[in-house]
Amino acid sequence: MAYRLCKPIVLGATILATVFMAFYINVILGIDIVYTHLFYIPIIIAGVWYHKKAVYLALFLGALHILINYMVDGPFTYNTFLRASMFLIVAYIVGTISEKKDMVYNSLETRVRERTAELSRINETLKGEMIEREHAEKALRESEEKFRILAESSPAAILLYRDSKLIYVNRTTELMVGLGREELLNMELTSFIHPAEREIVRQRAAARLRGEKVPGRYEVRVLTPDGREKWLEISSELISLEGKPTGLVSAIDVTERKKAEKALIKSRAILSRAQRIAHIGNWAWNLKTGEMQWSDEIFRIFGYEPGEIRPTCEWLMSRIHPEDREMMEKSVEVALKENRLFNIDYRIIASDGSIRYINCVADKLKRGPDGEPLWLYGIKQDITRRKKVEEELQDAKAQAELYLDLMGHDINNLNQIGLGFLEMALETLKLDENEMQLLSKPMEALKNSTQLISNVRKLQQAKGGNLLFHKLSLKEMLERLMPQYYNVAGRSITIDFRAECECSVYANDLLSDVFSNIIGNSIKHSSGPLTIGVLLKSETINGKRYCRVSIEDDGPGIQDEVKRQLFRHGRRAIKRGTGGLGLYLVMTLVEDFHGSVWVEDRVPGDYTKGCRFVVRLPAANN
Structure with a gap:
């Protein structure tokens, strides 16, 4: 019964x-x-x-x-x-x-x-x-x-045992443990069980044969002859066979499931740590119930411990800054109606009352078979620190621009006044050569000061990206530039300009400063008669066409040690505030135009014969 x-x-x-x-x-x-x-x-x-x-x-x-x-x-x-x-x-x-x-x-x-x-x-x-x-x-x-x-x-392993000995195994058992049927039938039940679980399996099997109540389903590891470890989920019960108590065991291989579970746990731990470091978390919004699922880091962003609150749509809206709620509501409405997912920044009120900036990205919308939206998925990131840094950078930039405007306007005015009086003195006073030289030096210093301010302003324009690129003819630009250097007071300057092609590039109006600075430096750092050669030609490198401008002179030249440091001096000059920005401006502008610039000996191996500056820019027809 x-x-x-x-x-x-x-x-x-x-x-x-x-x-x-x-x-x-x-x-x-x-x-x-x-x-x-x-x-x-x-x-x-x-x-x-x-x-x-x-x-x-x-x-x-x-x-x-x-x-x-x-x-x-x-x-x-x-x-x-x-x-x-x-x-x-x-x-x-x-x-x-x-x-x-x-x-x-x-x-x-x-x-x-x-x-x-x-x-x-x-x-x-x-x-x-x-x-x-x-x-x-x-x-x-x-x-x-x-x-x-x-x-x-059967796809499951099936075993019968009696008195700790196996009396029947099916084909699946052989494949699962990697042993033949004859070998298994000559073995004890626990012979292929992992040593860590062997004793508990033996005790439970013996207790089951005695009719005692023991767990009928559990997981164990087995070892195959080649040393592999497998996980089995077994179900055991007591039956009567040939009038004797017999254990019936069925088992399935859950090794891959175990690996997947372990990998999932590990990946979740890594993801959680990465999210905590980056202050970023993922969320899922049930659009039918209004409830939300958050990763641990989103709770922390809002100032709570994971699981401390139960987030819903209504609760979230109550924590968004009043001035940003309408933006959030409209973004969600457009996403649901037009499938246009959003990426917005808004402010929240944390649990301690502080204001934090959040970047919220909705990257997936799941709809049901009837087309109705079911779930909305995305990520949130705390960008409060970034926002503060951006505000500080904006303040610093505005302050630097103010100082530059003041310097450019006031100092330039003072320089112009000083230059005006010095020019009047040279024109009206009867001075000998030494006295004229004494007045020429301060005039040159004032002009250098004015040029320095101009270079700083141009660097600001270049770095700020305020000037749009357009197509420029290098030949026409150089032809307009050359006449400025034909009549230098007290100097005999010869400029030989040759153009082998009509070459155009995409750049802004500061391109002319690249060549004027190089030519100006040739004149400034030499004395006596000077010949400057300017050559414009086209060249092709790796299937790409370039415009190459070579500017060489027969001045005193530049030593090799100085060549290697030449353009870097300009960067240090900015920190020192002592001028020397001309070549740094040249390098900055050329890089902005996706080109390259370098200096070499006019006569290879002999720097005393003069130098050659080379500017290479991508042609406009690439």
Whole structure:
């Protein structure tokens, strides 16, 4: 009687366990692993105990499998219906076999009783009874063979053990542990179990054979002959075979699932740490319920511990700065109606009342089959520090521009006044050569000061990107520039300009300062007669066309050590505030125009014969 009561309890517990495992893994955890093989356990048990009634259970589990698949993956697939159909087929086969088996047993028992009663009356019936017994045994062997075929075709490992020895293993067991059947049947049950779990498995197996209540489902590791470690999820129960207590074990390989779980835990830990370092977190918004799912870092951004509050749309709007709420609402409205995801900055009021700046990005919108929006996904980042730095940079830039404007305007005015008076003195006073030289020096210093201010302003324009690029003819520009240097007071300057091509580049109006600075430096850093050669030509490098301008002179030249430091001096000059910005301005502008500039000896190997500056710029027709 107790045995009969145990059947529905065991079967019900098995059904609940398998349904819970499939629902928890597939629906709650969202892990896309098919667990249909778990459903075969209660189906086979029901078929053995309740025969063809197991088909009803198979119908229920098949429908449940289809429902879970729809909840996780969406539309129905052929494989889903195929697996559900296999439940019915297995249930019918096992039920039929079990029913026939019980019928044979019942028939055999009845006939044995009848033959035993007749044995006292007539001995002649003994022969017939023995024949009937042989038939029954044959039917039993056939039934057992059918069950063996079913076990051998099972995707799960199936083992039978008695007194700690294996008495049956199926083909799947051989493949799973990497040992042959003969080897396994000569081994103890725990021989291939990982040493860390071997003793607990041995104790539970022995206790089960004694009829004690021990866990029937757990995970263990096994070691294959080649040293590989596998994880198995096993289910065990006690059965009676040949009148003796026997342990029945079924196992499935969950090694890949274990690896995936471990990798998932590790990736989540790395993601959480990275988000905490970058002050960035991900969010998901359920548009049907209004509830939100946040990663831990978003809670911290708002000033709370993870899980301390339950975020909703209404709560979030209450924490956004009143002046920014309308912007957030409109961004969400446009995203839902027009599928235009957003990337916006807004302010929030943290738990301590402080104002923080948030960058919010919505990068995915999920809609249902009817087109209605279901979920909105994205990230948030605390950019308060960046905003403060930007504000400080803007203030510093505005202050620097103010100082530059003051310097450019006031000092330039003073320079012009000084130059005016010095020029009047040179023109009106009768001075000898030494006295004129004394007045020329301060005039040159004032002009250099004016040029320095001009260079600083041009650097500001270049760095600020305020001037637009347009197509410029280098030939026309150089032709307009050359006449400025034909008549230098007290100097004999000869400029030889040759243009081998009509070459245009994309640049802004500061391009002329590149060449005027180079030519001006040639004149400034030389004395006596000077010849300057300017050559414009086109060249092709790696299939790309360039305009090359060479400016050479026969002045004192530049030593090799100075060449290597020439353009870098300008950077240090900015820090010192002592001038020397001309060549730094040249380099800055050329780089802005995506070109290159360098200096070399006019006569290779002899710097005393003068120098050559080369400017190479991409041609406009590239």
